[in-house]
Amino acid sequence: MTRRALVLLTLAALLTGLGAALSAPSAARAQAGPIKVGLLAPLTGAASALGRDMVNGTELYLDEIGRQVAGRKIELIIEDTEGNTQTALTKARKLVDQDRVHILTGGLLASTGYALHPFVDAQKIPTTYPVMSSDDLTQRKPAKWVVRTGWNSSQSMHVLGDWIYKNTKYRKIATIGADYAFGWESVGGFQKTFEENGGQIIQKIWAPLNTNDFSPFLAQVKRDADAVFAVFFGKLALQFVKQYEDAGLKARVPLLSNGTTVDESVLPQMGDEALGTISALHYSAALDNPVNQKFAKAFEAKAGKVPSYYAETCYTNARWIVEAIKAVGGKVEDRETFLAALRKVDLKDFPRGPVKIDAWGNPVQNIYIRKVEKVSGKLQNTVVATFPAVSQFWKYNPEEFLKMPLYTRDYPPCKYC
Amino acid sequence: MSRRVAGVGLIVLLAAAVAPVLPAYPLTLLTQAFIVAILAMSLDVLLGYTGLPSLGHAAYFGVAAYAVAILATERQAGFATCLVVGIVAAAVTAAAFGLIAIRAAGTYFLMITLALGMVVWGLAFRWVSLTKGDNGISGVPRPELGLPWSLWGPLPFFYFSLVTAVLAWVLMGLLVVSPFGMSLKGIRESESRMRILGYNVWLHKYLSFVISGTFAGLAGVLWAYYNGFVSPVDVQLVTSVETLLMVALGGPGTLAGPAVGAALIVFLKNFVSVYTKRWLLILGAVYIGVILFAPRGLAGAFRGQRH
Structure with missing residues (x-):
């Protein structure tokens, strides 16, 4: 009897919750209501630290302007994606169908980006991607309603491959990367420009995403490699850089990497093993401009840590959205005009520097070559070179570039392996 | 039995009746609940009726979903082709895996199905030319019937899923009360006795395994159309485990129970998480509550003291 009662009680409680959720306001609001911004971020699961940076960055900017623009309040609705694309899709439906958000933003995984494309195009919801970096999101499969305010994987890698050939003596490089699309695209971009200059990629090693012990992979690194180029993120980056030193490779072969391998989301947890690593990204927390100094200080005060690129990109993304709202005088209900305004934002003073959007919806922005140094006891990515206004197509003709296949595990082919 | 049929009929009628007045989001969740219910019921045939706990059920679900996604996006295949190829692909996968898995029992069966599930996950992740790897296949169009x-509208697609789920329930229901289903129950209770009675135990288990995988494939076909997107997430271990939990929550060996369990988890996941970041805690509490107070699942608890 008690059992039955308990089960019934649980069910009743659930149904009440369901009822409450269903009775939530769903009718379209009048224009005077708040402007609703829906943010998808991984708040639980393995990527929750990144999700917190995304939320903190977004909130930091919205709080700076008192959550108000063009005479209307801004209401931020945050949904947890669990770092899972199916959940992200369901939550996107919730934000659009139930909360009636005016703009959708956020997302972490490349697959989430591809999955959201058809959805937001069908729903005609202005959408921004501050983090998702997969190349084809703005190359071979762009979406009309999506503006990327972040970056794309190979953008900064084209720059790095070129810079390394022209500014170092490294001519033969071995690559080791996380074995999935982000790794392939980053290595591909680096390989393309490095080899076109005359360099040689003599080896491509791929490590699965669940790797804990890198020694079998590190043991394969060819003896005649002048440098090793690595692509990791999060926990993988921490383990890789540490084990690279432990294997005795760091003393012999300098380490180059993509931006996320030494991003500020992992750098504070690293030790001296990271020192000297050269990387490229569109941001560094150590950027020496007044806007970034102010942002970094405010972010540290709010979150108690240095801003990662995830934090900066979401801060910039929030400002981006607000600027577009200003441009349409708060009339976000006119979606076509609002979308056009989102594509038209062109400002010089973001923490990462000037940014504007190209015809495919990807940012044209500065790319920084960075080197890990220790300044007053803390590791930082010191900027050693700046490439202004870099497009996702580097110096190539966009039409020509798009005829080339997407960078994958085997493209460009490894001619010198 | 008839009381349960009446109960299910009532729930289905109720869902069908309220659907037109539901806002779009709860309606999509309800659609999702019915699709996932097919998956949970398919596992119940194996777990609840045959006594074989599989940890790789997402494999058949995923194989079918991938088949539909690939055919619909690259070959612009119609609904009939997708449905047939999807279900056959799931059945063939189950038939192949069954040959390996049925040899074992208990924990060993659990581990083998887990490993086989990981094989499919690995293929989805690494066979990039076919599956687009980690990026997944997006833009799967809804079928034209x-x-x-x-079916692009949420309401028609809901009814489409509802009808399919009811059909699946009826078919599986007929299966488990058939003489074949009875012998499955016999095997669940005592394998050795059934063997002595002259039943081909291996064949019965094998057929149950394949049938279960086939129905999981049906759920996978719907799932691909529902999300318009298929990725390795659909075939990963978490999906298999969640399905197992749905069956445990609803009550194994009742078909309707796991379906209710599936619906409950879909709603818990998507509604509770709106109100708190700690929704996993609540989901965990529900599991523990069910195990403590209703060890035979929700359906079992409603049946009360009768054993």
């Missing part, structure tokens, strides 16, 4: 209503 030649009906006056387009």
Whole structure:
């Protein structure tokens, strides 16, 4: 009897919750209501630290302007994606169908980006991607309603491959990367420009995403490699850089990497093993401009840590959205005009520097070559070179570039392996 | 039995009746609940009726979903082709895996199905030319059935899923009360006795395994159309485990129970998480509550003291 009662009680409680959720306001609001911004971020699961940076960055900017623009309040609705694309899709439906958000933003995984494309195009919801970096999101499969305010994987890698050939003596490089699309695209971009200059990629090693012990992979690194180029993120980056030193490779072969391998989301947890690593990204927390100094200080005060690129990109993304709202005088209900305004934002003073959007919806922005140094006891990515206004197509003709296949595990082919 | 049929009929009628007045989001969740219910019921045939706990059920679900996604996006295949190929692909996968898995029992069966599930996950992740790897396949169009209503609308697609789920429930229901289903129950209770009675135990288990995988494939076909997107997430271990939990929550060996369990988890996941970041805690508490107070699942608890 008690059992039955308990089960019934649980069910009743659930149904009440369901009822409450269903009775939530769903009718379209009048224009005077708040402007609703829906943010998808991984708040639980393995990527929750990144999700917190995304939320903190977004909130930091919205709080700076008192959550108000063009005479209307801004209401931020945050949904947890669990770092899972199916959940992200369901939550996107919730934000659009139930909360009636005016703009959708956020997302972490490349697959989430591809999955959201058809959805937001069908729903005609202005959408921004501050983090998702997969190349084809703005190359071979762009979406009309999506503006990327972040970056794309190979953008900064084209720059790095070129810079390394022209500014170092490294001519033969071995690559080791996380074995999935982000790794392939980053290595591909680096390989393309490095080899076109005359360099040689003599080896491509791929490590699965669940790797804990890198020694079998590190043991394969060819003896005649002048440098090793690595692509990791999060926990993988921490383990890789540490084990690279432990294997005795760091003393012999300098380490180059993509931006996320030494991003500020992992750098504070690293030790001296990271020192000297050269990387490229569109941001560094150590950027020496007044806007970034102010942002970094405010972010540290709010979150108690240095801003990662995830934090900066979401801060910039929030400002981006607000600027577009200003441009349409708060009339976000006119979606076509609002979308056009989102594509038209062109400002010089973001923490990462000037940014504007190209015809495919990807940012044209500065790319920084960075080197890990220790300044007053803390590791930082010191900027050693700046490439202004870099497009996702580097110096190539966009039409020509798009005829080339997407960078994958085997493209460009490894001619010198 | 008849009381349960009446109960299910009532729930289905109720869902069908309220659907037109539901806002779009709860309606999509309800659609999701019915699709996932097919998956949970398919596992119940194996777990609840045959006594074989599989940790790789997402494999058949995923194989079918991938088949539909690939055919619909690259070959622009119609609904009939996708449905048949999807279900056959799931059945063939189950038939192949069954040959390996049925040899074992208990924990060993659990581990083998887990490993086989990981094989499919690995393929989905690494066979990039076919599956697009980690990026997944997006843009799967909803099927054209030649009906006056387009399945792109949430309401027609809901009814489409509802009808499919009811059909699946009826078919599986007929299966488990058939003499074949009875012998499955016999095997669950005592394998050795059934063997002595002259039943081909291996064949019965094998057929149950394949049938279960086939129905999981049906759920996978719907799932691909529902999300318009298929990725390795659909075939990963978490999906298999969640399905197992749905069956445990609803009550194994009842078909309707796991379906209710599936619906409950879909709603818990998507509604509770709106109100708190700690929704996993609540989900965990529900599991523990069910195990403590209703060890035979929700359906079991409603049946009360009768054993």
